[in-house]
Amino acid sequence: MGYFSCNAESAIATCDSYNLPKRNRKNKPFKIREFSYSELQSATNAFSQDNLLGKGSHGYVYKAHLHQNKLNTVAVKKTKQTEPRNSSANSPAENEIEILSRVHHPRLVNLLGYAVDNNQNKLIVVEFMPNGSLYELLHSSSKPPNWARRVRFALQIAKGVHFLHCSNPPVIHRDIKSSNILIDGNFSARLGDFGLSLRGHVEDVIVKSTPPAGTLGYLDPAYLAPGDLSTKSDVFSFGILLLEIISGRNAIDVNYSPPSVVDWAVPLIKSGEYAEICDPRIGWPEDDGVLRQLAVVAARCVRKTAAKRPAMAEVVEWLKMVHKRMSSPIWNNIGRRVGRVRESTRVVKYEPLDDSMEIVKISRVGSRRNRKVSNVTSVELRSVVIGGNRKQEIQPVIRSKSIGSLDEIESEPLDLANTRRKGGLAVNMPTVRLSKSRSMGMIQSSTRLMNKNNISNGVVVKFVKKPNGKELEESKLLVNVGKESPRGEN
Numbered sequence: 136m137g138y139f140s141c142n143a144e145s146a147i148a149t150c151d152s153y154n155l156p157k158r159n160r161k162n163k164p165f166k167i168r169e170f171s172y173s174e175l176q177s178a179t180n181a182f183s184q185d186n187l188l189g190k191g192s193h194g195y196v197y198k199a200h201l202h203q204n205k206l207n208t209v210a211v212k213k214t215k216q217t218e219p220r221n222s223s224a225n226s227p228a229e230n231e232i233e234i235l236s237r238v239h240h241p242r243l244v245n246l247l248g249y250a251v252d253n254n255q256n257k258l259i260v261v262e263f264m265p266n267g268s269l270y271e272l273l274h275s276s277s278k279p280p281n282w283a284r285r286v287r288f289a290l291q292i293a294k295g296v297h298f299l300h301c302s303n304p305p306v307i308h309r310d311i312k313s314s315n316i317l318i319d320g321n322f323s324a325r326l327g328d329f330g331l332s333l334r335g336h337v338e339d340v341i342v343k344s345t346p347p348a349g350t351l352g353y354l355d356p357a358y359l360a361p362g363d364l365s366t367k368s369d370v371f372s373f374g375i376l377l378l379e380i381i382s383g384r385n386a387i388d389v390n391y392s393p394p395s396v397v398d399w400a401v402p403l404i405k406s407g408e409y410a411e412i413c414d415p416r417i418g419w420p421e422d423d424g425v426l427r428q429l430a431v432v433a434a435r436c437v438r439k440t441a442a443k444r445p446a447m448a449e450v451v452e453w454l455k456m457v458h459k460r461m462s463s464p465i466w467n468n469i470g471r472r473v474g475r476v477r478e479s480t481r482v483v484k485y486e487p488l489d490d491s492m493e494i495v496k497i498s499r500v501g502s503r504r505n506r507k508v509s510n511v512t513s514v515e516l517r518s519v520v521i522g523g524n525r526k527q528e529i530q531p532v533i534r535s536k537s538i539g540s541l542d543e544i545e546s547e548p549l550d551l552a553n554t555r556r557k558g559g560l561a562v563n564m565p566t567v568r569l570s571k572s573r574s575m576g577m578i579q580s581s582t583r584l585m586n587k588n589n590i591s592n593g594v595v596v597k598f599v600k601k602p603n604g605k606e607l608e609e610s611k612l613l614v615n616v617g618k619e620s621p622r623g624e625n
């Protein structure tokens with residue numbers, strides 16, 4: 136076994152075979168190549184604007200054409216030139232190389248090699264993803280993905296995260312979000328951007344001493360100090376991503392009240408109002424159980440208490456069931472013929488979502504013919520009676536105008552994507568476009584970590600200036616001054 140170290144001089148490194156996907160374990164250890172800077176320079180047309188694929192918080196990503204045995208298109212990540220680095224800490228690029236040189240999986244944007252420039256900065260060469268990011272597909276594509284595609288993406292991402300968590304030692308990604316999910320040539324989802332990832336067991340020094348980091352909106356509220364980190368923080372971020380996939384909503388969106396997708400969606404899921412969280416651009420899936428199941432999985436992933444969240448292995452199994460259900464022609468035919476089959480159900484107690492709710496598994500029973508397809512189970516939410524009192528019905532959340540300078544934002548004409556029906560009343564909401572969330576290095580003051588008790592629940596939002604100049608660019612801090620403990624149970 137040999138693994139690549141960022142400081143190693145060797146040009147080629149092989150991967151820890153333990154972490155290879157099964158079909159690769161027997162024969163091919165993957166190879167990491169050291170490129171010369173000039174080779175990447177000419178492959179990217181001197182890092183030209185034409186080759187620019189995108190810009191992240193740590194640098195720029197370029198498309199590169201390598202002429203090896205055959206023409207190869209790859210992506211090159213070049214870190215921004217900033218002030219002199221603290222030599223003891225790994226840069227995000229070094230961290231990404233270090234991690235990705237040890238793991239390799241079809242659901243990841245895998246490392247192909249690296250180069251070092253004159254200032255000893257590392258450039259990363261990774262697989263090229265020709266179909267953009269999930270963020271773009273969900274939020275700026277004129278043809279948003281349908282349910283089959285969304286379920287497939289969700290399962291593929293879950294498999295990638297599960298693979299990382301099962302590696303030895305585990306890899307915790309810490310920055311799962313839609314802009315870090317890239318779409319490959321087969322239109323499959325891959326998890327990328329390992330700049331903030333950590334590799335180690337929770338008791339390892341590296342994990343115990345690294346300050347919290349992530350992207351606002353996706354960041355686990357229970358992850359406030361290094362010691363809080365576990366694979367369950369990724370599960371939380373995955374849950375946010377799943378809510379984004381279901382609803383087409385940004386993780387934070389000031390068009391909604393509350394702006395955070397989790398605060399908005401979970402009460403709706405708990406009260407069974409699945410239609411409210413369904414992306415209005417694509418409507419309900421043909422089999423509405425698919426929506427319910429996805430929503431319940433998401434709600435379980437975003438529980439405030441990390442220990443109550445499922446492991447990614449469970450999430451993968453649940454999503455496989457949803458995927459199977461979605462792609463089953465038998466189910467689709469019957470679903471089409473009989474509409475939404477809800478009658479003839481047998482309620483099986485499942486596992487509580489929280490103190491006030493229970494998830495019930497509903498197996499379809501009935502005719503022999505129906506029983507055949509009843510292997511496909513659905514999961515539903517029910518309110519229960521606690522201490523003799525039925526839990527008060529949660530009022531539907533009314534979308535309200537965003538907090539902030541809405542006067543500067545024009546109202547758009549009534550359309551389906553922007554309309555919510557509440558008791559027959561169509562409400563047309565103004566649109567505020569948000570720039571996508573950026574990774575934060577850390578939620579830490581320059582000298583010490585935030586005091587856990589003083590931390591405020593806040594979201595930073597940024598308005599972007601549209602080419603027509605109608606929206607102003609500004610940053611806002613929305614602070615929710617509730618005194619609740621960030622470690623409060625749900």
Ligand SMILES: Nc1ncnc2c1ncn2[C@@H]1O[C@H](COP(=O)(O)OP(=O)(O)OP(=O)(O)O)[C@@H](O)[C@H]1O
Pocket residue numbers: 188189190191192193194195196210244261262263264265267268310314315317327328572573574
């Ligand atoms: N392997 C790739 N193939 C094709 N395009 C890519 C690839 N990697 C990144 N990109 C593009 O470059 C953009 C910037 O990626 P990068 O990972 O640097 O930042 P980000 O994830 O968007 O933001 P942040 O750095 O805040 O996490 C992506 O949104 C994507 O459009």
